[in-house]
Amino acid sequence: MLRLQLARNSRRFLSTKKQPSIGRFTGKPDPSTGKFTVSFIEGDGVGPEISKSVKDIFKAADVPVQWEKCDVTPLFINGLTTIPDPAVKSIYKNLVALKGPLATPIGKGHRSLNLTLRKTFGLFANVRPAKSIEGFKTTYDNVDLVLIRENTEGEYSGIEHVVSPGVVQSIKLITHDASERVIRYAFEYARAVGRPKVVVVHKSTIQRLADGLFVSVAQDLSKEYPDIELQTELIDNTVLNVVSNPGTYSDVVAVCPNLYGDILSDLNSGLGAGSLGLTPSANIGHQVSIFEAVHGSAPDIAGQNKANPTALLLSSVMMLNHMGLADHADAIEKAVLGTIASGPENRTGDLAGSASTSSFTEAVIKRL
Numbered sequence: 001m002l003r004l005q006l007a008r009n010s011r012r013f014l015s016t017k018k019q020p021s022i023g024r025f026t027g028k029p030d031p032s033t034g035k036f037t038v039s040f041i042e043g044d045g046v047g048p049e050i051s052k053s054v055k056d057i058f059k060a061a062d063v064p065v066q067w068e069k070c071d072v073t074p075l076f077i078n079g080l081t082t083i084p085d086p087a088v089k090s091i092y093k094n095l096v097a098l099k100g101p102l103a104t105p106i107g108k109g110h111r112s113l114n115l116t117l118r119k120t121f122g123l124f125a126n127v128r129p130a131k132s133i134e135g136f137k138t139t140y141d142n143v144d145l146v147l148i149r150e151n152t153e154g155e156y157s158g159i160e161h162v163v164s165p166g167v168v169q170s171i172k173l174i175t176h177d178a179s180e181r182v183i184r185y186a187f188e189y190a191r192a193v194g195r196p197k198v199v200v201v202h203k204s205t206i207q208r209l210a211d212g213l214f215v216s217v218a219q220d221l222s223k224e225y226p227d228i229e230l231q232t233e234l235i236d237n238t239v240l241n242v243v244s245n246p247g248t249y250s251d252v253v254a255v256c257p258n259l260y261g262d263i264l265s266d267l268n269s270g271l272g273a274g275s276l277g278l279t280p281s282a283n284i285g286h287q288v289s290i291f292e293a294v295h296g297s298a299p300d301i302a303g304q305n306k307a308n309p310t311a312l313l314l315s316s317v318m319m320l321n322h323m324g325l326a327d328h329a330d331a332i333e334k335a336v337l338g339t340i341a342s343g344p345e346n347r348t349g350d351l352a353g354s355a356s357t358s359s360f361t362e363a364v365i366k367r368l
């Protein structure tokens, strides 16, 4: 109870030394430099601009991290979209990566590299927190949502075909094993951060087999977690409840199949933070984890020094906590949130401010 109250009263956004027992970072710093090496995929569109912001802030904060730049220009091998081998080797060696947004061509060309990375490294749980930010007013000021999205199958399995002209079939694949590993992660996450409830979001009234399996795996697993209450909720009810009264989810970890999680997390992001430019995420695997902003490459503002780097910065804060560098995580988080709260002259345009990517970055560095 006290733990919960402390978590609620805290002004922190993400920093917590408590990490779930699954998917823990096992990397070690280089003994000669004392630094960890992190693979860095800078990404497309606004990616290079927001990546520079992270690199400048890490340097100023003296974070013991050196970057290894990864090129993920896609290859086609046996008709499949594939990540180049040096990038795969770098990420398996370092066990952790930070990633800018990667653009996906619509209806042609390579398959989504974002999904390919998640599949390649078995990144089964996508943790997406959304929280009200002090100093930037949105509809609600009490939003504190944590959503964990299944990240490897469901509607994103990529199994689609034309049955006959004008008739296509797209398969939502749900397996016991992938459901179990993400739902177990949600229970472990709830325990680690002191949230007493896991809510499984589903539509098993209609997707009776697919979502039915997801729900029944959760019911079986909940017997191993008597300290955590399990609730199940139809996704349409969740959407209505979240937009009507998000405060009722502040002690909850929500977990759901892939597509529901993609959509619900953008809703949470708009409701809580008020901009996609603020929402971070962690893609957790058993061996490797990749941290990225929830937003895409924002082609409409790319190359204009307008993008808000906060979502990637807060993703890097999640990454530092994952790596056990909690003091550096705290320092960066505090400086970023303090800068946003300090006034519109230090906020980017998506937050009704007048700062550029680079002037925001300088303001954060001054606060470190």
Ligand SMILES: NC(=O)C1=CN([C@@H]2O[C@H](COP(=O)(O)OP(=O)(O)OC[C@H]3O[C@@H](n4cnc5c(N)ncnc54)[C@H](O)[C@@H]3O)[C@@H](O)[C@H]2O)C=CC1
Residues within 6 Å of the ligand: 046, 100, 101, 102, 103, 104, 105, 114, 276, 277, 292, 293, 294, 295, 296, 297, 298, 299, 300, 301, 306, 307, 308, 309, 311, 350
């Ligand atoms: N995980 C990833 O790498 C993702 C990649 N994508 C890809 O990104 C591309 C563009 O996707 P869209 O649907 O346009 O979504 P988007 O997230 O790139 O942009 C949506 C809106 O949010 C704004 N926005 C996004 N990030 C911002 C930031 N940091 N600062 C200020 N404003 C920001 C954009 O300017 C735009 O108005 C597509 O190719 C898509 O496939 C989309 C989502 C996730």
Ligand SMILES: O=C(O)CCC(=O)C(=O)O
Residues within 6 Å of the ligand: 102, 103, 104, 112, 113, 114, 115, 262, 294
């Ligand atoms: O890969 C993409 O183009 C979009 C991915 C996306 O929206 C996500 O799953 O985060």
